[in-house]
Amino acid sequence: MAETPTRACGACSLSCKLLPIAALDKPHDRWCVHCRPGAGGCTIYDTRPDPCRSFSCHWLADASFGEHWFPQKAKMLVQVVAVQDANYDRFVDVHVERTAADAWRREPYRGDLERLAASPRTLVRVFRGDRTFVVRPGETLEVKRA
Numbered sequence: 001m002a003e004t005p006t007r008a009c010g011a012c013s014l015s016c017k018l019l020p021i022a023a024l025d026k027p028h029d030r031w032c033v034h035c036r037p038g039a040g041g042c043t044i045y046d047t048r049p050d051p052c053r054s055f056s057c058h059w060l061a062d063a064s065f066g067e068h069w070f071p072q073k074a075k076m077l078v079q080v081v082a083v084q085d086a087n088y089d090r091f092v093d094v095h096v097e098r099t100a101a102d103a104w105r106r107e108p109y110r111g112d113l114e115r116l117a118a119s120p121r122t123l124v125r126v127f128r129g130d131r132t133f134v135v136r137p138g139e140t141l142e143v144k145r146a
């Protein structure tokens with residue numbers, strides 16, 4: 001279920017760049033062909049696919065999530081996804097723009113991700129380009145993308 005917005009986002013449309021959308025054959029970190037950033041956003045809004053409809057930006061939904069995570073500033077987008085998994089109840093997915101490179105490895109982002117990773121039944125994943133990482137308290141593992 002999508003989180004409820006608590007902040008004003010300025011309609012950054014970054015999700016339309018960073019998220020992979022299989023239904024549109026859209027890869028990670030490339031603008032969707034249906035997006036007009038800064039000029040109204042989605043041009044197929046009424047018929048956009050389900051992943052677009054269900055997406056919610058965690059910075060927008062959680063007022064306690066630091067201002068430094070504002071997507072246009074951080075060059076990262078965080079999505080919390082509820083899952084039914086033997087080991088996890090939620091994935092915290094961090095989608096990183098290529099231009100942000102390794103900012104997620106440094107403070108204040110790193111500490112926030114480690115705190116989230118220390119939460120029960122929570123898996124923190126970072127997607128950057130074609131690389132995927134799992135953040136755990138005290139360590140980062142690069143994993144093969146499914």
Ligand code: SF4
Pocket residue numbers: 015016017021032033034035036041042043044045048049052
């Ligand atoms: S279909 Fe619309 S909402 Fe979905 S990624 Fe493309 S522009 Fe964004």
